[in-house]
Amino acid sequence: MSNKTPLYDEHVADGGKIVDFAGWEMPINYGSQIEEHNNVRSDAGMFDVSHMTVVDLTGERTREYLRHLLANNVDRLQESGKALYSCMLNERGGVIDDLIVYYIREDFFRMVVNAGTRAKDLAWLEQQSVDYSVTVTERPELAMIAVQGPNARAKTLPLLSDGVREAAAALQPFYGVFDGEWFIARTGYTGEDGFEIVLPAESAADFWGRLRAAGVRPTGLGARDTLRLEAGMNLYGTDMDENVSPLESALAWTVAWEPADRDFIGRRTLEAQRAAGAGRKLVGLVLEDKGVLRNHQLVRAGSGEGEITSGSFSPTLQRAIAFARVPKDTGDRCQVDIRGRLLNARVVKPPFVRNGKAQIEL
Amino acid sequence: MNLSSEANMSNIPVELKYAKSHEWARHNDDGSVTVGISDNAQDQLGDMVYVELPEVGQDVTAEEACAVVESVKAASDVYTPVSGEVVEVNEALGDAPERVNQDAYGAGWLFRIQPSNASELDGLMNGDAYAEFLEDEAH
Numbered sequence A: 001m002s003n004k005t006p007l008y009d010e011h012v013a014d015g016g017k018i019v020d021f022a023g024w025e026m027p028i029n030y031g032s033q034i035e036e037h038n039n040v041r042s043d044a045g046m047f048d049v050s051h052m053t054v055v056d057l058t059g060e061r062t063r064e065y066l067r068h069l070l071a072n073n074v075d076r077l078q079e080s081g082k083a084l085y086s087c088m089l090n091e092r093g094g095v096i097d098d099l100i101v102y103y104i105r106e107d108f109f110r111m112v113v114n115a116g117t118r119a120k121d122l123a124w125l126e127q128q129s130v131d132y133s134v135t136v137t138e139r140p141e142l143a144m145i146a147v148q149g150p151n152a153r154a155k156t157l158p159l160l161s162d163g164v165r166e167a168a169a170a171l172q173p174f175y176g177v178f179d180g181e182w183f184i185a186r187t188g189y190t191g192e193d194g195f196e197i198v199l200p201a202e203s204a205a206d207f208w209g210r211l212r213a214a215g216v217r218p219t220g221l222g223a224r225d226t227l228r229l230e231a232g233m234n235l236y237g238t239d240m241d242e243n244v245s246p247l248e249s250a251l252a253w254t255v256a257w258e259p260a261d262r263d264f265i266g267r268r269t270l271e272a273q274r275a276a277g278a279g280r281k282l283v284g285l286v287l288e289d290k291g292v293l294r295n296h297q298l299v300r301a302g303s304g305e306g307e308i309t310s311g312s313f314s315p316t317l318q319r320a321i322a323f324a325r326v327p328k329d330t331g332d333r334c335q336v337d338i339r340g341r342l343l344n345a346r347v348v349k350p351p352f353v354r355n356g357k358a359q360i361e362l
Numbered sequence B: 001m002n003l004s005s006e007a008n009m010s011n012i013p014v015e016l017k018y019a020k021s022h023e024w025a026r027h028n029d030d031g032s033v034t035v036g037i038s039d040n041a042q043d044q045l046g047d048m049v050y051v052e053l054p055e056v057g058q059d060v061t062a063e064e065a066c067a068v069v070e071s072v073k074a075a076s077d078v079y080t081p082v083s084g085e086v087v088e089v090n091e092a093l094g095d096a097p098e099r100v101n102q103d104a105y106g107a108g109w110l111f112r113i114q115p116s117n118a119s120e121l122d123g124l125m126n127g128d129a130y131a132e133f134l135e136d137e138a139h
Helices: A008-013 A033-042 A062-069 A118-132 A152-159 A162-169 A201-213 A221-230 A267-276 B039-045 B118-123 B127-138
Strands: A017-021 A024-029 A045-048 A053-058 A083-089 A095-105 A108-113 A135-138 A142-148 A176-179 A182-185 A194-200 A280-287 A298-301 A304-314 A319-327 A333-338 A341-348 B023-027 B033-037 B048-052 B065-071 B075-079 B084-089 B111-115
Touching (some): A024 A033, A033 A045, A045 A221, A062 A108, A118 A135, A142 A152, A152 A162, A152 A201, A221 A304, A280 A304, A298 A319, B023 B118, B033 B039
Antiparallel strands (some): A017 A024, A045 A142, A053 A108, A053 A135, A142 A194, A280 A341, A298 A304, A298 A333, B065 B075, B084 B111
């Protein structure tokens, strides 16, 4: 089965190289992935992220439901429009998905979850909703466009409706605002400033065209992946899944332990892991020898072995970089097995790049 | 090399020979054979960031993987279309792997072989056959 977003024809017209991504026909690039990457770091690029799943959660007890459902604490959301990044865990403390949830009103929260996890996420959300009488409504009639880069906001604001422009310009990072069916949020997955805009599917092609005319360059999933890796952001299914804990995925910062009596799903397992000390950790690597780090390469680190979860060439740093899950006692160096040769890598703390600038020493 | 995407309007010089794994071979006047990857192959793989070449003096057998081209997307083996001894490699790619994208049949060449059995070249496709092969692969 293959799905197309409302922007599919635009991608073909823009010369996009179409590949299957989680059952969706998506552009991996429109020519040079490296040029698209660099353009987001220096100017502004746009991504079709309509394949992602928008879910509206409604009902008087929605906050209570989310307090139980998510490892991060929705009580951190007190102002309308505020966003929170969280993992949704199973009872074993494994990650069902990572997501962003926006607080709109006490009886209305909006969630954006991944495309590849859509069916199981919806089933889990439904299953958990019963006790709280929360209504789970998927919004497939909505499209989503991310505009990212140092010039992204300046190029986007003139194209928004007169009614919302001022409010959108005043958004702080990790806040969003409604404009009718449109929802404009100052969020992203690149380590740059910008917006993620949810809008009706029938308006998507027109808005995409107006962004292009304003000098925002179409950017494919290939650059999206290298940008998020440089920004130190995990990718679900690659860097973590149902069999690993957020504590072993560099996501401990997203687990809200306090208040201690908040009984979120997976809490007991995570507490046991915390007490025992997790066996592994997710770290950043920079390759010092020549070569390219790739997913699943074996890492010799600390007292044992580990594995690269996401590896690529960093266009900004001009080095191979990666995330790797390694033994807890790993120090500041390790070796990576690339086609039978052990190459030297340095262990670093992501992000590698933020707002166009290297965050690690080269 | 494994390529699965659509064939585009590739540049396919008629004087070269082509392998199904998307390498090209040029039979030089001195008897040696220069090898690279086709324009279609570089286009499918995308921006090159690293090239691993064989050793000069290494003996290779036809269809053996003896080089690796790595784009931002993926690493792909390059198979030698002919057997023989590697007599020269394109050292310039060490600092400028993007030459494979910019000039696949010229500055982006990979290695040169003194063939032990030049008749192996006869088993490769000519330009027209390769163009047809790309067509078929796309459907």
